Amino acid sequence: MRPFLYSRATSLEQAMSEAAQSHAAIMAGGTTLVDLMRGDLTGAEHVIDIGHLPGLAKVELDGPVLRFGALARMADVAELPFLKQNYPALVESLQLAASQQIRNAATLGGNLLQRTRCVYFRDGVSDCNKRVPGSGCTALDGEDREMALFGASDRCVATYPGDWGTALAAFDTSIEISSAAGTKTVKFADFHVAYGDDPARESILQPGEIVTAILVQATPAGRHSTYVKVRDRQSYAYAVTSAAVALELDGDRVTAARVSLGGVASKPWRAPAAEAALVGQVLNQAVALEAGRAAFADAKALRHNGFKIDLGARTVARAAMVAKGKH
Amino acid sequence: MDINMGNGGIGVPVVRRDAMAKVLGVAQYAADFPHENTAYAALTLSKVARGRISRLDTAAAEAVAGVRMVLTHRSLNESLGDETFVMKGGHMQSSFLPLTSDEIHYAGQIVSLTIADTLEAAEEAARLVAIDYAREAASASMDDAGLTEEPADSGIDVGDAEAAFAAAEVKVDATYVTPAQHHNPIELYAASAAWQDGKLLINLPSQWVMGTRAGLAKVFGIPIEDVHVESPYVGGAFGAKASILPHVVLVAMAARRLGRPVKLVVPREAGFTVGSFRPAARSRVRLAATRQGKLTAVMHDEVGQSAVIDHVAFAGMEATSKMYASPNIRMRAATVATDVNSPGFMRAPAEAPSFFGFESAMDELAVALGIDPVELRIMNEPARDPVSGLPWSSRLLVECYRRGAALFGWSDRNPKPGSMVAADGTLIGYGCATATYPSAMAPSSARVRLSADGSCVVYCAAHDVGTGAYTVLGQVAADVLGVPDELVTVEMGHSRHPSGPVSGGSITTGSAGSAVHMAARAVRERLFATVAAGQDRSKMTLADRHVVLPDGSRRAISDIIGGLPGGVIEEHADWKPTDMDDKTMQQGLAGGMAFAGPVGGTHVSFSFGAQFAEVRIDPLLRTIRVARMVGVFACGRIINPRTARSNLMGGMIWGASSALLEESQIDRARGRFANTDLASYHFAANADVGEVVVEMLDEHDSVVNAIGTKAVGEVGIVGMPAAIANAVYHATGVRVRKTPILMEDLL
Known part of the structure; x- marks a missing residue:
């Protein structure tokens, strides 16, 4: 493999300074970066390990904003009783991801930045605009069952693979980003970038910037929330389709709704049309399915992934009904 | 039937003898054997499915610090013995050996092997081997347009199935499709080769150490005795490790040229094309029956994916034709050649x-x-x-x-x-x-040694590919010799042992087990003859480390054997299936593929x-x-x-x-x-x-x-x-x- 320099950061400041150099990569849990480096997919020449830095794994849940330190481990967060009770969608999205061993090591911040599982990106051989800009997109006439229905372009049709990110999109979430210039927060919806003209660019993160926290606005909708993941294999598989739904209810009537989609888009994908279809309605199976169909009204299918329009709608419907049934 | 059920050897759910070694991680697999001064190898694979290498530049790869060799079709430049495809009577996983020409026959074909002092340097050099291809159109799927079906053999005919089907009251006519699949054993393909005084020692995961030995001897033009193959543990095989994969030859070649041991572990993605796979298949099945449900016609037309470089047909007609009573049976098989690595057993x-x-x-x-x-x-x-x-x-x-x-x-x-x-x-x-x-069964040898302390060693060049063969063969010997199971040691997975069969076709227990049974019986006969010459041996038994004489008196094995020169009784047996002739048996024992059955x-x-x-x-x-x-x-x-x-x-x-x-x-x-x-x-x-x-x-x-x-x-x-x-x-x-x-x- 490519020779690279490895250093353990002694402070966040040092890490931010080193990360500002070209071909630097930040490593937290290492579960995804090492894979990418083995596949020669990063071009990283300097790996800056921040996994052990103190203070960045703290989770604070008692204020008006839930604050998740970027280095908190997926497995640890998935076990927090308060979160299980009040934000089941977030917990479920963590529990249904990867394997227990990976969740033990992987961090919440790193999870957001995992890269697509598109086989043509990963194989290191096929033309791929994400890996070699300008080389083309093999998936356009290749195996496209896993590819995106939303946020794709004729340059890239890969999907964002994460579960946690999809669940976060169903809440009022922000990302705290730190750099030598200071700390800023950006809306989660603006953090990832749909694969349009520049598929190699997947988030707004710039060299020298490090995700330090994930901030979720506290909401009563958390209690009536769920994350439904549909996959070929029962465990340890990426979503074919997934949906997170969070509801505020007055009896059986929906007063507020957030719906997001996974496995079908180039970034965590919010579905406002589905939300609109739910709000004001007495929620039943027919209404839920109608909302699911609304979520996929603008979907653009390729040759072999058209079934995800139907399956995705059903996934939203299931999630809506499960969310309603919580507590 | 000569089974001594009294000793508890056979039919008892004995725990695997290798279980603890595997659980504790002390069982050594092929890639775990450290040869001194080993160099490490990495592969470069073809990006195109068919064509020729039009430009090859290894300068950048060779410039990587610690690189010792970049083996390509240009530098291999040496004729290797004409060992053939395993399904043509040889031992190779494919008729085509990569690096022997500039031709590309399938995507993922090995196009270079880089060797360096460290794995990292070898991998970096493999990445830097620069190759351009003159690419030609390829078909890797049997469903591609323009491909033709070739009959695979003459088929099976009983009665007139077409006529019976046409005349039937109730019928089914449908086509079923199965995809290509890969074995993906958790233990990756690997090889570690060392040469000493013209002799080759190779560690690799193998379902056929005797076949691998015979094949490598032919490839390198050396006596069969000068090849030693070690494969004591195999972490999943499923048919993938039954023949000599191409990287094995290349690693051994590199080790010989460098005068230094070379080791390669084939990465997961490369395993999809360095090894074999289960080819895609299509079955048209026609069944006809009376209204009462009696079959009147059974027809099965199978079309399987094959390779341009090797004709491979896996039709199941021998089994499906025998499943149900029908007066009319018609079975046909065909293949479609595609641009893929050679399909194989799975x-x-x-x-x-x-x-x-x-x-x-x-x-x-x-x-x-x-x-x-x-x-x-x-x-x-x-x-x-x-x-x-x-x-x-x-x-x-x-x-x-x-x-x-x-x-x-x-x-x-x-x-x-x-x-x-x-x-x-x-x-x-x-x-x-x-x-x-x-x-089915194949000929097998075995040697069994019984010592005065009642301990017993079984030697056979068969394999435990995770199936429990170490345990099972030990039970056969324990049963015959009346010794506790824990006193039996089984040595397998090495070509120095008495010849064992390929671990394929579900034959190990029946074949190697029969040989162990035969050798153990020979040991028992000598024991009986030693203890009481002239007595009726058919009335003697062995139990609890004692010979029981016809009169009921008991003689301890320790006493009998202790008095013998060397202090052991050791017997070798060559076993063959009943219907097999001696010539075929000898071919099998010499590392050839020799099966008998299932139709005797x-x-x-x-x-x-x-x-x-x-x-x-x-x-x-x-x-x-x-x-x-x-x-x-x-x-x-x-x-x-x-x-x-x-x-x-x-x-x-x-x-x-x-x-x-x-x-x-x-x-x-x-x-x-x-x-x-x-x-x-x-x-x-x-x-x-x-x-x-x-x-x-x-x-x-x-x-x-x-x-x-x-x-x-x-x-x-x-x-x-x-x-x-x-x-x-x-x-x-x-x-x-x-x-x-x-x-x-x-x-």
Whole structure:
């Protein structure tokens, strides 16, 4: 493999300074970066390990904003009783991801930045605009069952693979980003970038910037929330389709709704049309399915992934009904 | 039958002798053997599926610090012995050896081997080998336009099936498709080669150390005795490690040229094309029956994916033609050559794909007739092999069905599709299918040594590929010699041992076990002759480390053997199947492929099983889960119920995995396998496997071999995909005639 320099950061400041150099990569849990480096997919020449830095794994849940330190481990967060009770969608999205061993090591911040599982990106051989800009997109006439229905372009049709990110999109979430210039927060919806003209660019993160926290606005909708993941294999598989739904209810009537989609888009994908279809309605199976169909009204299918329009709608419907049934 | 059941050696669920070593991580696999001063190798693979190398530049690769050699078609430049493809009587995984020309025959073909002082340097150099290709159009899928079917052999004909089918009252005519699949053993392909004084020592995971030795001797033009192959532990093989993979030759070649040991572990993605795979297949099945359910015609047309570089045909007709009584049978097989690496053996190579179609069609016939699928199979049970007319060595398929139906609760099944629904709306389906696998055997040698302290060592160049053979062969010796199982040591997986057969075709227990039995009996005979010359040996027995004389008196083994020169009794045996001639036997013992059966001179020998599945399908999302599987098998005598059960259970789980998950997707535009990692090539996780019930019937087969065992290793997978597809139909009314069956097939 490519020779690279490895250093353990002694402070966040040092890490931010080193990360500002070209071909630097930040490593937290290492579960995804090492894979990418083995596949020669990063071009990283300097790996800056921040996994052990103190203070960045703290989770604070008692204020008006839930604050998740970027280095908190997926497995640890998935076990927090308060979160299980009040934000089941977030917990479920963590529990249904990867394997227990990976969740033990992987961090919440790193999870957001995992890269697509598109086989043509990963194989290191096929033309791929994400890996070699300008080389083309093999998936356009290749195996496209896993590819995106939303946020794709004729340059890239890969999907964002994460579960946690999809669940976060169903809440009022922000990302705290730190750099030598200071700390800023950006809306989660603006953090990832749909694969349009520049598929190699997947988030707004710039060299020298490090995700330090994930901030979720506290909401009563958390209690009536769920994350439904549909996959070929029962465990340890990426979503074919997934949906997170969070509801505020007055009896059986929906007063507020957030719906997001996974496995079908180039970034965590919010579905406002589905939300609109739910709000004001007495929620039943027919209404839920109608909302699911609304979520996929603008979907653009390729040759072999058209079934995800139907399956995705059903996934939203299931999630809506499960969310309603919580507590 | 000469089985001493009194000692508890045979039929006892002895725990695997290698279990602790594996659990503790002390069992050494091929890549764990450290040769001193080893250099490390890495592969570069072809990016195109067909064409020629038009430019090759290794300068950058050679400039990497620590690189010792870049082996390409230009630098190999040496003729190797003309060893051939394993299915043409040789030992190679493919007729084509990479680096012997500039031609590209398939995507992922090895185009260079870089060797360096460290693995990292070798990998970096492999990345820097610069190659341009003159690319030609390729077809990696048998469904591509313009490909033609070639008949694979003459087929099987009994009666006039076409006429009977045309005239039949009830019939089924359907085509079923199975995809390419890859073995993906958890232990990656590997080789570690060292030369000393012109002799080659090679560590690799192998199902055939004797064949590998013979093949490498031929490739390198050295005496067979100068090749030593070591493979004491194998971390999954499934047919993939039965022949010499191309990297093995290249690693040995590099080690010879460098004068230094070389080791290569083939990365997961490279394993998809460095090794072999299960080719895609298509089965057209036509069944005809009377309204009462008696079969009148059975027809099976199989088309299998083959390779341009090697003709490979895995038709299951030998088995499907024997399943049911029918006066008219017609079987045909054909292949379609594609631009892929040579397909090869993979768990029930012929049976697994062909039984998916054949047993799905039986279910469709049962539906068409309105007859219970279990009863339909029972009412068409053949008394003799319907093709040869020979009797079975044993066949308890009906008993398997009766017992399996009881265990499963088949009588609870409402035959109407979609009629069984759980309280939460989950659709429930029950399905069944037949499994079978031929009981073939190969010649084998073995040596057994009994020492004065009662300890016993068994030597045989067979293999434990995770199946429990170490334990099972030890039990055979313990049983004959009347010594406790824990005093027996089994040495296998090394070519210096007495010749053992390939661990393929589910033959190890019947073949190597028979040889061990023969050698152990020879030891016992010498023991008896030593202790009491002139007495009636047929009335002597061995128990608890004592010889029991006809008068009931006992003589300790320690006393008898202690007095002998050397203090041991050691005997060698060369065993062959009854129907095999001596010449074939000698070929087999010398490392050639020499099988006898399943159709012998007087009998036909197969293992049988009845398999049942319960699927649960989400009514909205249409995801399919296998809640329960039941398999009841008749495989002759079971030496070790624990390891046999584990084999059968593993096969059933693989069958479920095959039914619902496993497919090597072929990117047709580029002619290559697309999902070459374990994130995208799915096989079952623990969570996918519900309850698995395995039972083995107490079957006595006095014909098949001296120890009465039939094939266990592969039969477990055979019926499971069809049983699950049939259950999916029962749950939903949707007949899916391809695997894997995915949620979108049911939307």
